[in-house]
Amino acid sequence: MAQQVRGVVAPGRGEPVRIETVIVPDPGPGEAVVKVQACGVCHTDLHYREGGINDEFPFLLGHEAAGVVESVGEGVTEVAPGDFVILNWRAVCGQCRACLRGRPWYCFNTHNATQKMTLEDGTELSPALGIGAFADKTLVAAGQCTKVDPAAAPAAAGLLGCGVMAGLGAAINTGNVGRGDSVAVIGCGGVGAAAVLGARLAGASKIIAVDLDERKLATASSLGATHTVHAKGIDVVEAVQDLTGGFGADVVIDAVGRPETYKQAFYARDLAGTVVLVGVPTPEMTLELPLLDVFGRGGSLKSSWYGDCLPSRDFPMLIDLYLQGRLDLDAFVSETIALDGVEAAFEKMHHGDVLRSVVAF
Ligand SMILES: NC(=O)c1ccc[n+]([C@@H]2O[C@H](COP(=O)([O-])OP(=O)(O)OC[C@H]3O[C@@H](n4cnc5c(N)ncnc54)[C@H](O)[C@@H]3O)[C@@H](O)[C@H]2O)c1
Ligand SMILES: [Zn+2]
Numbered sequence: 001m002a003q004q005v006r007g008v009v010a011p012g013r014g015e016p017v018r019i020e021t022v023i024v025p026d027p028g029p030g031e032a033v034v035k036v037q038a039c040g041v042c043h044t045d046l047h048y049r050e051g052g053i054n055d056e057f058p059f060l061l062g063h064e065a066a067g068v069v070e071s072v073g074e075g076v077t078e079v080a081p082g083d084f085v086i087l088n089w090r091a092v093c094g095q096c097r098a099c100l101r102g103r104p105w106y107c108f109n110t111h112n113a114t115q116k117m118t119l120e121d122g123t124e125l126s127p128a129l130g131i132g133a134f135a136d137k138t139l140v141a142a143g144q145c146t147k148v149d150p151a152a153a154p155a156a157a158g159l160l161g162c163g164v165m166a167g168l169g170a171a172i173n174t175g176n177v178g179r180g181d182s183v184a185v186i187g188c189g190g191v192g193a194a195a196v197l198g199a200r201l202a203g204a205s206k207i208i209a210v211d212l213d214e215r216k217l218a219t220a221s222s223l224g225a226t227h228t229v230h231a232k233g234i235d236v237v238e239a240v241q242d243l244t245g246g247f248g249a250d251v252v253i254d255a256v257g258r259p260e261t262y263k264q265a266f267y268a269r270d271l272a273g274t275v276v277l278v279g280v281p282t283p284e285m286t287l288e289l290p291l292l293d294v295f296g297r298g299g300s301l302k303s304s305w306y307g308d309c310l311p312s313r314d315f316p317m318l319i320d321l322y323l324q325g326r327l328d329l330d331a332f333v334s335e336t337i338a339l340d341g342v343e344a345a346f347e348k349m350h351h352g353d354v355l356r357s358v359v360a361f
């Protein structure tokens, strides 16, 4: 029978979020209902509320979550009731051109639940990134549930579901950082700080954190940055070059996503180096670069969607490293809040006061 739960709904463009009663249907074929234990507040939730993603209001927000599978629909074999899972927004299809070529982390046809969660009056909700986990329970495609070791703290584990995975993956998957590389990370919020951690995990010998906020630089240092650059009023390219023998870094990760930071990343990298864009630009932003510099500096310019992660491969491995004390996911949980604290958490995020506020259920 369909269940009634509480959920955080964005009713219209720019309007404050509200707690509403959400109707969660029983899982149909290929679906699962998950009892949410923790869900982080991500910048993308705010983008949804502001109408920056699309106009399909009302949204059921929340997508960086961990919880326990409550029930599964017909034909579901990959997870069972009682499994501790991290929710992902890359349930790969196995059949699109990317999957068929053996590159499922680019899957172009990822799965979501087929049925809709609704408000009490029957209005269909659009779940953020096909998840909608600022709710006691949520309905997802079974492939969106990735089973991990239940010893992990839900608040920390859930963060792998989006921003922290994006940052870690920008370094270890997209940037392919290796032992002895020099890495610079521009913007050290939740995503950039995770990129710093990923660079350390991959064996980078020099990790330069760049931000406008001293607090973010302090966190980046505690996570493994070997050098910090306070970006305000200085030439970031020169600062990175000075720290790398005058050459620039092997890999530069732009975790802000603006034309000016992308240009800094482009010129702060060594010849034949790699730029990774993981920050998400807005539609009106454009970029102008001398084409001769694009050619003459060689290397590669890459974008990182969700850290090019494959949840089934990356989540269990990263949770194991976390449990071994080699990946400090707890450092990203600045505070735990109640379900009615999401609007205030947006405000704190806006002022740079937190890496992540996490709703605990
Ligand atoms: N690619 C993906 O799959 C993916 C996934 C999640 C989030 N994101 C994106 O990553 C970006 C960062 O997310 P976040 O949660 O870390 O945001 P955040 O707001 O927590 O962090 C942004 C950081 O950048 C710093 N900053 C801003 N302008 C700067 C500048 N000019 N120079 C240096 N530092 C500057 C800020 O001080 C802040 O610390 C966002 O654009 C977000 O949408 C991408
Ligand atoms: Zn696919």
Ligand SMILES: [Zn+2]
Binding pocket: 042, 043, 044, 045, 063, 064, 162, 163
């Ligand atoms: Zn997110």
